[in-house]
Amino acid sequence: MSILRKMKVFLSTGQETSENHYDDDLKSHYYKTTAKKAIEAVENTFSKQPGATVTSVSEDRGEISIVIDKPKKALMIITIVSVRPYETAIDFNVSADTKLASDFGFSRKLIIDAYEKLNKALPFIGTGLYPK
Numbered sequence: 001m002s003i004l005r006k007m008k009v010f011l012s013t014g015q016e017t018s019e020n021h022y023d024d025d026l027k028s029h030y031y032k033t034t035a036k037k038a039i040e041a042v043e044n045t046f047s048k049q050p051g052a053t054v055t056s057v058s059e060d061r062g063e064i065s066i067v068i069d070k071p072k073k074a075l076m077i078i079t080i081v082s083v084r085p086y087e088t089a090i091d092f093n094v095s096a097d098t099k100l101a102s103d104f105g106f107s108r109k110l111i112i113d114a115y116e117k118l119n120k121a122l123p124f125i126g127t128g129l130y131p132k
Contacts, residue, residue: 014095015107020131025112027128028089029119035062035082038090041121042078045114072106073097076114087125090118 017026031038039057042064046052051070058064062081068074077093092111096103118124 011102013098013101013103013107014093015111016093017091017111019128021128023108024127025115026108028091029115029127030083030125030129031088031090031118031122032086032125033088033122034086035059035080035088038080038088038122039064041118042080042090045117045121068110072103074103074107074110076110078114083130090115 015026017028019028021027033041036059039059039062043054043057046054046064046066051068053067053069054064055067056063056065062079064078064080066076066078068076074094074096079091079093081089081091083089092114094107094110096107
């Protein structure tokens with residue numbers, strides 16, 4: 001990642017994963033599971049995390065919202081999409097609640113930590129499998 005992109009990440013108040021993200025750590029992750037089991041795994045993972053509260057689960061839309069209170073405040077929206085039978089994509093959108101113009105990479109770190117936990121809980125296939 002170039003220095004300018006690192007500065008952009010460092011000076012932002014939120015991060016989002018996507019299929020074609022320039023940062024390999026923030027590319028969509030794919031798991032060999034159904035959407036329903038992925039939603040359950042995400043719920044279980046974050047319900048055990050101190051400082052995190054699952055505020056909304058929409059199985060129909062495949063979205064989960066989580067409020068992070070510690071160490072900093074943030075809102076995390078997790079989107080779960082079944083791509084094929086037993087192939088599910090999980091994406092994150094994190095917005096940090098800060099009075100400053102930067103979260104100093106906190107939102108990026110939240111996403112990376114969440115993916116690491118999910119990689120242990122679900123059978124991981126890969127990242128960015130369907131680039132345009």
